[in-house]
Amino acid sequence: MRLPQAAERLDTRRELWPDEVRIRVERLNLDAASFRQLERKHGGDGAAVRAEVLDIVRTRGKMQNPETGSGGMLVGTVEEVGPESPLGLAVGDRVATLVSLTLTPLVIEDDLSRWDGRSEQVPCDGYAVLFGRSIAAVLPDDLPAELSLAVMDVCGAPALTARVVEKYDQAVVAVIGGGGKSGSLSLAAARRAGAKRTIGVVPREAEAALLREAGLADEVVVCDARDPIALRDAVTAAGGPADVTVVCVDVPGCEGGAILATADRGTVVFFSMATSFSAAALGAEGLAADVTMLVGTGYTPGHAAYALELLRENPGVRGLFERRRG
Known part of the structure; x- marks a missing residue:
């Protein structure tokens, strides 16, 4: 058995284990090394970058660039909390994950239709699952979500x-x-x-x-x-x-x-x-x-x-x- 980051593919079913949390995803933040590699590979062609990110997530059940091994993190809203979750989150909390997308089960449901493939921040609709040993922070009220996400990505x-x-x-x-x-x-x-x-x-x-x-x-x-x-x-x-x-x-x-x-x-x-x-x-x-x-x-x-x-x-x-x- 492999830990989630080393696994080739993650289980992305919606049903939760008792200590898990499901997040309705609204934005991904690709890490800089991964995004730059994709940008260079496709010569700045945003459509090609978007297509590859979609393919990675669909193939692996997570966002893990096979070239850099890195991923990023996400912002979303808690939609279900397992009864044994230790994360202290509640349904409706707007959160940023503080663990890598390389170990986070992720499903994209809108084909990234609102993303042009030219920036690290990726608006999207889908869901992700946090494990009992994941880390997430409730977004502060005094800062725009995009700004908080950018800060938490490198905190x-x-x-x-x-x-x-x-x-x-x-x-x-x-x-x-x-x-x-x-x-x-x-x-x-x-x-x-x-x-x-x-x-x-x-x-x-x-x-x-x-x-x-x-x-x-x-x-x-x-x-x-x-x-x-x-x-x-x-x-x-x-x-x-x-x-x-x-x-x-x-x-x-x-x-x-x-x-x-x-x-x-x-x-x-x-x-x-x-x-x-x-x-x-x-x-x-x-x-x-x-x-x-x-x-x-x-x-x-x-x-x-x-x-x-x-x-x-x-x-x-x-x-x-x-x-x-x-």
């Missing part, structure tokens, strides 16, 4: 970043992909956790301008994170090497640069599903780098509430998220 990143930064005395923190969703929240979390200096790394000047305007980083540098030497030199020139390097980009090949940009006895946190963990481990060994490397699991207790707090208290974070929604 593990800032929570773990804060936990790591708090272990250092006046840490220098570099966030690779600092202009994205998880990156901007991680920069805000690092500053809140007492970082001495924050460095945001982005690939293009247009992103750098937005990140500077948001005021989330002490230094913003433009660099291709796939170039290890260039990334090391850029972070060093901006006040590094970093005590903590957080990798939030959705492209492969950034492992070596992140390691080189990190000081001895520092920590690299990988939050990208595009990360090759063999490349990271063997790369650190080959570089004789004395660094701790952590895999961002996406779950830290209280992570959703913490990420929403960062959004509410930081206009720069909210502005970046609003731009992405627009």
Whole structure:
């Protein structure tokens, strides 16, 4: 028997086991690595992207990109609760799931007819089933559902970043992909956790301008994170090497640069599903780098509430998220 994430296909029947919950789905949020891979594969053809997502869900009973292995999460309304469910949800609650679509039984019933295949957020109608060990959060009343979904999709990143930064005395923190969703929240979390200096790394000047305007980083540098030497030199020139390097980009090949940009006895946190963990481990060994490397699991207790707090208290974070929604 396999656990749901490793399974080739999930049971998607509507009938619940006693500890399960069924959700009427209104929106999916595909994770960035998965969406970008599909977008590249189909050359930006939204109809082809939509067709492949439908095929994946129908074939596997869940949204799990076979190339990246990743999925995303969803928003919906609770329509039935098993009598032994430990999740504390009630019929009618509007919730966001905080577990991956790669392990969530999912049925799409509208053929994604309202989605053009050109964005990570996918309006849809269907149902999903949450297990007894799933995690879901009731959506807050003061934020648009689309905004809450975008935040909760990456809420593990800032929570773990804060936990790591708090272990250092006046840490220098570099966030690779600092202009994205998880990156901007991680920069805000690092500053809140007492970082001495924050460095945001982005690939293009247009992103750098937005990140500077948001005021989330002490230094913003433009660099291709796939170039290890260039990334090391850029972070060093901006006040590094970093005590903590957080990798939030959705492209492969950034492992070596992140390691080189990190000081001895520092920590690299990988939050990208595009990360090759063999490349990271063997790369650190080959570089004789004395660094701790952590895999961002996406779950830290209280992570959703913490990420929403960062959004509410930081206009720069909210502005970046609003731009992405627009």
